[in-house]
Amino acid sequence: MSALVFLVNSAIGIFKIILIVWVITSWLVAFNVINTRNQFVASLMEFLYRVTEPALRPIRRIVPDLGGIDISPLILLLLVQAIQIFFNDSIVPLLYGY
Template sequence: MIALIQTIVMALDIYWWIIIASAIFSWLYAFNVVNSRNQFVGTIGNTLYRLTEPALRPIRRFIPDLGGIDISPIILLLLIFFLRQFLLTTVLSLVV
């Protein structure tokens, strides 16, 4: 059971970094720092979008529109942090 919890925590940690990479990429893309016509850049952007959008879309439905500011990645990171801490403190102490 401990191995399962550690695997879930590792997957959450990896997804944490994917969300951060997606947010940074969206800023770079919005400010034309990266070449949007480059196929490699487009592939990275599409991959990051497909990995993060299913988790961010439900959050975006509930938060109000703040203009050009998207706080849904921050909310998702907080949810992941809460779930990770819950697994490590509560669930793991019940198992051990």
């Protein structure tokens, strides 16, 4: 059972890292630090977009537009952190019976 807990926590941690990398690379593209015509950058951005966009899209529909500032990744990061805390504090004790 501890392997399942480790797997869930690792998956959540990897998703948080991917989300942070998405935010940083989108800032770098927006400020013309990196160029999306580079094949590696384009493929990295495509991968990050495909992984994060399904989770960010519902948040973007609910949160009002704040001009040039997109706070949906921050909200998603807080939600994912809350889910991880809930899992570790509520679900894991039920699995182990304490």
